Amino acid sequence: MIEAVDVWFSYRDKEILKGVNFKAEKGEVTVLMGKNGAGKTTFLMHINGLLKPKRGEIFIDGEKVHYDRKSISKVRRKVGFVFQNPDDQIIAPTVWQEVAFGPTNLGLNEEEVKKAVENSLKAVKLEGFERKLCNELSGGEKKMLSIASVLAMDPDYVIFDEPTAGVDAIGFKAIVDIIKELKSKGRGVIVSTHDFDLANYVGDKFVFMNDGKVVFEGYEPDFTLAAEIGIRTFAYGKIIIVPHTAKIPISDDIDFVAAMGYKAKKRAAEEGINIDINSAVLERSILRALEGHTVLLICSEEMIRTVKREVAKYPVKVEERKVEVYEVHKV
Ligand SMILES: Nc1ncnc2c1ncn2[C@@H]1O[C@H](COP(=O)(O)OP(=O)(O)OP(=O)(O)O)[C@@H](O)[C@H]1O
Ligand SMILES: [Mg+2]
Structure with missing residues (x-):
């Protein structure tokens, strides 16, 4: 620690x-x-x-x-x-020398230094850059090189x-x-x-x-x-997943309502809820959330896992509203 x-x-x-x-x-x-x-x-x-x-x-x-x-x-x-x-x-003047500097100073032998340099350059995707001059790299490449030099020392x-x-x-x-x-x-x-x-x-x-x-x-x-305290967090939207069997929680913080699949659309209609997103539902919900909005996504229970897996690939917060089972009364 x-x-x-x-x-x-x-x-x-x-x-x-x-x-x-x-x-x-x-x-x-x-x-x-x-x-x-x-x-x-x-x-x-x-x-x-x-x-x-x-x-x-x-x-x-x-x-x-x-x-x-x-x-x-x-x-x-x-x-x-x-x-x-x-x-x-x-x-150092060259990429190889730059990354080798740390491990050499730590007293590693030639073979170990070679291995450390190769592995670190691979980790930052700069394989093939060994002979390049550091001052000729782009800003992003220099950044990756500076990371490689630290990784090479295995701290x-x-x-x-x-x-x-x-x-x-x-x-x-x-x-x-x-x-x-x-x-x-x-x-x-x-x-x-x-x-x-x-x-x-x-x-x-x-x-x-x-x-x-x-x-x-x-x-x-x-x-x-x-x-x-002035920390920027706006690029952090949210998708609230609600199964179609639940009571649908509509509140002021919801910017868009999305319904995915037949059951969800039917459910929203039954409750008289206006749907904003009803085609290409998952993609458009993620897009809205990436813009910082809160999306309420109604979907069938079988789809919840798929939706969560897909959303997890993006910097979007997922909140799952637990099922408050909706009782279907036959008339
Ligand atoms: N070498 C220096 N000499 C005098 N003042 C300094 C020096 N380096 C930093 N400061 C001052 O110290 C304060 C804190 O700076 P620091 O760089 O630690 O902030 P930071 O949280 O890293 O900010 P940023 O998000 O902009 O990187 C600032 O007011 C800065 O002007
Ligand atoms: Mg700083």
Whole structure:
């Protein structure tokens, strides 16, 4: 576990961190969110020893970080840092040299270094780039290269500062996969991001920072608080799935009603509910939810699993209203 206890920091006389308490576990993805200037990057630089707190302590796997050379080099080995701007990180002329730098420094032999470089370049989809010059890569490619250099050292914890900023859909997917892979290998991942799609895809624990302090920590994000402290969450629509046998809950927060299949349409008609989406129902419901709307989707019980599986491929929240069985009275 990485733990920060009452960490204070200032740049010159400007106080930036005002008593941060934070924990991130191995095998979990901890997402750090907060508005611009909240202190996220400054804080992250403390947990791999790039900055020294003015007051407070950092513990890595229970071991207190001391700020001598030996302690810092141990911290750097355990905690990798992928910078927001890859130009702050890339130091070697060629892609191969850049990725080989870390494992070579760790004392790996030639064969091990080769393997580490190959595997990391594969993970970020930069196979075949070995001989390229780093300064000739595109912004997105540099980002992936900076991730590869960290992966090559196989750290126990990896910090990603705004990993998806300026990254296209393919890069986004690759970054999601890398984070999930690290987690499945039992590594601890800490991601600072403004990208709620990413947070939603990978996050286990959510930590919100505001004005130099941690103001929220939980396994479900608090959307109301997020909105209050300037965290962007709007790209997060919702589909409420209701089986056709249930009482259909119509409320003010529903933007669109969709009915999928004959039974659902019949049910809506019986209850006198106006249907907004009744063709290409699943696709159009997902599209509306991706735009941030709330869609009430009525479908037959047999379809619920299929619908949930399909919706799970997108950054849309699914809520299932449990069956309040509707009794059919014969007349
Ligand atoms: N090197 C520096 N010297 C002086 N002030 C700094 C320095 N780096 C950051 N700051 C200030 O510290 C505060 C916190 O910055 P930080 O980069 O940690 O925020 P952040 O939460 O990462 O923001 P963002 O979401 O924009 O990345 C800001 O007010 C910033 O101006
Ligand atoms: Mg930052």
